[in-house]
Each structure stands twice: as structure tokens, then as C-alpha cells.
Amino acid sequence: MAKQEKVDIWLANDWTAMPIARRLAAEQGVPYAYDTHELAVDEYAHRLVWRLTQRPVIAAIEQDGIAGSVVTSCVSQGIADRLHDLYALPEKPLLIRNMPHYEAHPYRPCGETIHVLYHGVVNVGRGLEACIDSIALWRPEFRLTIRGPGPAEYLEALAARIQNAGLGDRVTLAPPVPMIDLVQEAARFDVGLFALPGHSKQNVYVLPNKFFEYTMAGLALCVSDLPEMSALLRQHDLGRLIPDVTPQAIAVAINGFDRAAIDRHKLNALEAAKVLNWEAEADRLFAAIEAAVLASAAPKAVA
Numbered sequence: 001m002a003k004q005e006k007v008d009i010w011l012a013n014d015w016t017a018m019p020i021a022r023r024l025a026a027e028q029g030v031p032y033a034y035d036t037h038e039l040a041v042d043e044y045a046h047r048l049v050w051r052l053t054q055r056p057v058i059a060a061i062e063q064d065g066i067a068g069s070v071v072t073s074c075v076s077q078g079i080a081d082r083l084h085d086l087y088a089l090p091e092k093p094l095l096i097r098n099m100p101h102y103e104a105h106p107y108r109p110c111g112e113t114i115h116v117l118y119h120g121v122v123n124v125g126r127g128l129e130a131c132i133d134s135i136a137l138w139r140p141e142f143r144l145t146i147r148g149p150g151p152a153e154y155l156e157a158l159a160a161r162i163q164n165a166g167l168g169d170r171v172t173l174a175p176p177v178p179m180i181d182l183v184q185e186a187a188r189f190d191v192g193l194f195a196l197p198g199h200s201k202q203n204v205y206v207l208p209n210k211f212f213e214y215t216m217a218g219l220a221l222c223v224s225d226l227p228e229m230s231a232l233l234r235q236h237d238l239g240r241l242i243p244d245v246t247p248q249a250i251a252v253a254i255n256g257f258d259r260a261a262i263d264r265h266k267l268n269a270l271e272a273a274k275v276l277n278w279e280a281e282a283d284r285l286f287a288a289i290e291a292a293v294l295a296s297a298a299p300k301a302v303a
Contacts, residue, residue, distance in 0.1 A: 002020070002024055003024065003027070006028070007028070007030060008030060008293045008297075009025075009030055009031050009032060009033060009070070009289060009292065009293050009296075010024050010025045010030065010031075010032040010033070011032070011033045011034075011035060011289075012032060012033070012034045012035070012065065012069075013035055013037070014035075014036055014037055014038065014040065015036065015040045015058055015061055015062050015065070018034060018061050018062065018065035019061060019065075021033075021034075021065075022065055022068065030296065031070040031292055031293065031296045032068070032069060032070070033069055033070055033071040033072070033073070033289060033292065034065055034066055034069040034071070034072045034073070035072075035073045035074070035096065035285075036062075036072075036073075036074045036075070036079065036083075036093075037074075037075050037098060038079075038202060039078075039079045039082055039083075039201055039202040039205055040058050040062055041055055041058050041059050041062065041086065042055075042082075042200050042201040042202040043200070043202045044200070044202075045200040045201065045202065046125075046199045046200050059086075062087070063087050066083070066087055066089065067087075070292035070295070070296060071094060071285075071288045071289055071292050072089075072093040072094065073093055073094040073095070073096040073285060073288070074093045074094075074095065074096070075095075075096065075097050075098045075207050076095070076097070076205050076206065076207035076228045077095055077228065078201075078204065078205030078207075078227060078228055079093075079205045080092045080093045080094075080095055082201060082205065094284065094285065094288055096281060096282075096284065096285045097207060097212070097276075097281055098207070098208070098209040098212065099209070099212040099216075099276055099277050099278045099280075099281050100182075100183055100209070100212055100213055100216050100277065100278060101277060101278045101279065102216070102273065102274070102277035102278070102279050102280075103183055103184070103216055103273075105183075105184075105187045105216070105217060105218045105270065105273075106218075107218060107266060107267055107270060108187070108218065108266070109259075109263045109266075110190050110259040110262050110263055112141065113141055113142075113143055114141050114142050114143070114190050114191065114257070114259070114262065115143055115145065115188070115189040115190050115191070116142055116143065116144045116145070116189065116190065116191040116192075116193050116222070116254065117144075117145050117147065117186055117189035117191065117192055117193065117214075117219070118131065118144070118145070118146045118147070118148075118192075118193045118194065119146075119147040119148050119182065119185075119186060119192075119210060119213070120148045120194075120208070120210050121148055121149060121150060122146060122147075122148045122149065122150030122154065122155060122158070122173075123150050123151060123154055124154065125197070126194075126195075126196060127194075127195035127196055127197055127224070127245045127250075128146060128158060128195075129158075129161065130195060130245050130246060130247050130250060131144065131146075131193065131195050131250055132144075132158065132161055132162055132165065132167065132171060133161075133165070133247040134246075134247035134248070134250040134251040134254070135165075135167050135170055135171060135251075136165060136167065136247075137247060137248065137251035137255070138170075138251055138254050138255060139254075139255050142170075142254060143170050143171070143172070144170065144171045144172070144193070145171075145172045145174050145189070146158070146171070146172070146173050146174065147173075147174040147175070147176060147177070147185075148176050149176045155173060158173060159173055182213055183213050183216045183217045184217075186213060186214060186216075186217035186219060187217040187218055187219075189217070189219055190219060190220060190262055190266070191219055191220045191221070191222050191239070191254070191257065191262060192210065192211075192213075192214025192215075192217070192219040192220070192221050192222070192223075192239075193222050193223070193254075194208065194210055194211070194214075194221075194222075194223045194224065194229075195222075195223070195224055195242050195245045195250050196208075196223075196224045196226065196245070197224075197245045198224065198226050198245075203226065204226055204227065205226075205227070205228055206226060206228060206229070207228040207229060207232075208229075211223065211229055211232070212276050212277075214269070215236075215238060215269045215272050215273050215276055216269075216273045216276070216277065217269075218266050218267075218269050218270040218273070219265075219266060219269055220238065220239040220240075220257065220261070220262045220265035220266050220269065221233055221238045221239035221240075221265065221269070222239050222240050222241075222242060222250075222253050222254060222257070223239070223241065223242065224241070224242050224245060225241040225242060225243050232276075236268055236269070236271075236272040236276075237264075237265065237268045238265055238268055238269055238272065239257075239265045240253045240254075240256050240257060241253065
């Protein structure tokens with residue numbers, strides 16, 4: 001029971017937790033912070049009904065909540081800029097990227113078969129249909145595994161799509177693994193794939209945990225050419241970009257890899273993982289939280 005916990009600060013993880021954190025903080029006389037992993041007001045902006053019914057509620061909760069938050073953080077600079085402008089904030093939210101803890105993985109060069117991985121939520125809006133449709137255009141040495149949780153009916157639809165296209169020997173739908181094993185299991189693959197359509201500001205500014213998990217696992221990356229991901233990919237030379245989420249564009253990106261290039265990107269990923277990890281990222285969040293708690297506890301000056 002949250003009310004029984006005596007804390008120095010409450011942290012609301014995404015907008016759905018904001019009303020709870022605000023109430024608990026008010027009842028206990030402590031501050032609260034807000035950390036968002038999504039651009040909440042644009043998360044499903046491509047859906048008209050969502051824009052009409054959900055966006056106003058989310059915007060109201062978020063605006064009031066951020067106004068009282070002693071620390072506001074988010075996972076990409078694009079989201080920070082958007083929140084700053086949307087809510088006329090006095091300063092930009094703190095950038096705290098969603099990175100895994102550092103794990104040292106050995107370099108593993110490509111074998112005869114090149115194994116491509118998508119891991120994450122398996123659901124509509126993540127470009128998985130286009131990825132499956134593109135496989136017939138991939139060079140024969142490539143294989144795709146799609147791993148993660150998803151609605152049963154959607155998983156069944158993907159399985160039918162794979163079978164109807166005659167791709168049963170080239171695509172595997174794998175069950176999810178525990179989060180603590182995600183990077184270790186990904187390290188068995190060669191290329192990490194994420195072909196996300198840029199159909200909303202949420203998607204344009206996305207910087208997902210899978211980007212850093214693929215990097216930590218020592219994979220070459222093949223991801224959508226969206227600004228947050230493309231900047232990091234180019235900075236560390238991690239792989240190839242997909243300019244448009246179509247079967248043809250995805251196939252061109254995948255086929256643009258040869259084994260030597262994949263192996264180079266894999267080595268770069270292992271090196272980049274030494275700085276793109278939670279241990280390197282967390283200190284700024286902890287320092288901001290500590291400063292906010294100390295400021296909240298300090299005696300208020302009497303006029």
C-alpha cells in the first residue's frame with residue numbers, strides 16, 4: 001500500500017501515474033517528480049477518436065502535474081523540446097535516456113546465416129507487417145526473429161501473414177523473455193531491427209530502450225531514419241537507416257549490409273555500450289532528485 005510508505009519524494013513514471021504521485025505527495029508533505037517515456041499528448045495522434053477523447057485529458061493531467069513537479073525528465077531531446085514549448089515551461093525537462101545497465105558481451109562475428117532480431121511489444125503501429133512483407137526481397141542468408149508480448153489475435157494474424165507469404169522457414173515468432181535476460185538473449189543475433197513509421201510526433205521523437213538494448217548486446221542496428229535514433233546511430237557508426245517504412249525500403253537497408261559491415265558495426269556497438277548505459281546516465285537524474293529533496297526540506301525564509 002503506497003500510503004504506508006514513508007519516502008522523501010514520489011516519482012511518477014509516465015502520465016498515468018501522475019495523479020497518484022501528486023496525491024501521495026500532498027498527503028505526506030513531500031515533493032514529487034515526473035519521468036515520461038513517451039510524448040504522451042501525441043502518442044496515438046494518428047487516431048482521430050484518441051485525439052478527440054484522450055488527448056485533452058492527458059494534456060490537462062500533464063500540464064497541472066508538470067507545474068508542481070520538482071524534477072521533470074524525459075527520454076529524448078525531441079520530447080524535452082516539445083514539452084517545453086507545449087506547456088511554456090521555464091526550463092527544458094532533464095534528458096534521461098532509457099538505457100540498460102552495462103553488460104560486457106563478447107564480440108561474435110557473423111556466421112553463414114545472418115540473424116536479424118526485433119524485440120519489444122508485438123502490436124500494430126510498429127512496422128512489423130512491412131518488415132515481414134520485405135523478407136521476400138532480402139538476400140537468402142538473412143533470417144528474422146520477432147520476439148515479444150502481444151495480443152493473441154495480432155500474433156495469430158502475423159503468423160498467418162508469414163505462412164501465406166511462404167516465409168515460415170525465414171521468420172520466427174518467439175515468445176518474450178524476462179526483462180533481465182533481454183540483452184543477453186539479443187546478443188545471440190547479428191542485426192537489431194526497428195522499422196517504426198514516423199506518423200506522429202511521438203514516433204518522430206522516439207528514442208526507445210530497444211535501441212540501447214541492441215547496442216548493449218553488440219548488434220548492428222537497422223532502424224528508421226528518425227532524428228533521435230539517426231543522430232546516435234551516425235555518431236557511433238552503429239548500422240543503417242531505413243528512410244521509409246515500406247517493404248522495399250526495409251529490404252534495401254537490410255541488403256545494404258554485408259558481413260564485414262555488420263561485424264564492424266557490432267564492434268562499434270560494443271564500444272558505444274561503454275558510454276550508452278544506465279550507470280553513465282543515472283548520476284544526472286539522482287543528482288537532480290537529491291537537490292530537489294534537499295531544497296524541499298530546507299527551512300523557508302520568513303519575510
